[in-house]
Amino acid sequence: MQYRNLPQTDLQVATVALGCWAFAGGGNWGPQDDSDSIATIHAALANSVNFLDTAEAYGDGFSERLIGRALKGRRHEAVIADKPAPGRETPEELRRACEESLERLGTDYIDLYQQHWPNRDVPLAETVGGFERLKQEGKIRAFGVCNFGPTDLDELLKHGKPATNQVAYSLLSRAAEFTIQPICRERAIGILCYSPIAQGLLTGKYRSADEVPEGRARTKHFSGSRPQARHGGPGAEELTFRTIAEIHRLAERYGLSMAQLAIAWLLTRPGVTAVLAGARSPDQLEQNVAAAGTSLPDELVSGLTEASEELKAALGDDADPWDYRIR
Numbered sequence: 578m579q580y581r582n583l584p585q586t587d588l589q590v591a592t593v594a595l596g597c598w599a600f601a602g603g604g605n606w607g608p609q610d611d612s613d614s615i616a617t618i619h620a621a622l623a624n625s626v627n628f629l630d631t632a633e634a635y636g637d638g639f640s641e642r643l644i645g646r647a648l649k650g651r652r653h654e655a656v657i658a659d660k661p662a663p664g665r666e667t668p669e670e671l672r673r674a675c676e677e678s679l680e681r682l683g684t685d686y687i688d689l690y691q692q693h694w695p696n697r698d699v700p701l702a703e704t705v706g707g708f709e710r711l712k713q714e715g716k717i718r719a720f721g722v723c724n725f726g727p728t729d730l731d732e733l734l735k736h737g738k739p740a741t742n743q744v745a746y747s748l749l750s751r752a753a754e755f756t757i758q759p760i761c762r763e764r765a766i767g768i769l770c771y772s773p774i775a776q777g778l779l780t781g782k783y784r785s786a787d788e789v790p791e792g793r794a795r796t797k798h799f800s801g802s803r804p805q806a807r808h809g810g811p812g813a814e815e816l817t818f819r820t821i822a823e824i825h826r827l828a829e830r831y832g833l834s835m836a837q838l839a840i841a842w843l844l845t846r847p848g849v850t851a852v853l854a855g856a857r858s859p860d861q862l863e864q865n866v867a868a869a870g871t872s873l874p875d876e877l878v879s880g881l882t883e884a885s886e887e888l889k890a891a892l893g894d895d896a897d898p899w900d901y902r903i904r
Contacts, residue, residue: 578625593869594628596855601636618647620859632660645683658689668707746770755894767850840868
């Protein structure tokens, strides 16, 4: 496992972190056995994956409680990134949310506490002030944000600097590269990449848009007329699956799985601190670990980048895969 510094801290975090949303099960993920989830967290620690990302909104605190159970007596082995539920950005609500999460996690500090989505009804000066007070009190080590575009980042940076910005970023979702990535690099804000395999599209198990389950066929890769889609746009279905086919061809040529290749490619991108890869079993976790140790030749990195350029241009610079909330 390779490690990179978590900005504004002395912490070294695994470059492929464990995303813990799926542990909540439910409509997005289907049934999930708690024993499998706990075994996956223990497998992460055994494989030197020390970085866990969760949120209050993941199962209404269920993911946090499960992490607390798994880390009992082992809290010192993990770096926990957490998020209050959207709508809890006032200093008072932020404090309450933090204290509730601390109780569910069974710990007295959170390493990285992140605003889950921008809330333009609460001044960022107030939210940043709330984060800073939590830092001063030792309840959190650093604060970050998620899904902040250039306009929100510019406003945020007037009041303080987050350690990280967590955004959807993959070979199929490269909107962050237009303006978010340059701002983060210039200001030394680490990029955390979520949805690195695009909700399964980059595993190769779907060969057409019609094979993708309804709950996953709602990003801007798909027609806005599909069930559960809310973006209202035309999508880019033919181009998306043509791009996937080319990535699959490159994976076969170099003897790598598509998921392994997709994660390894992200780790070559400038400004990336870590890739947040979900896993629901120890076997899936070990596949992610293999990606962390994969060094891609320069010609493969270039080939993947070129293969996804047309889709990047077609989808544009809005980094919200589902709607148009990021600006």
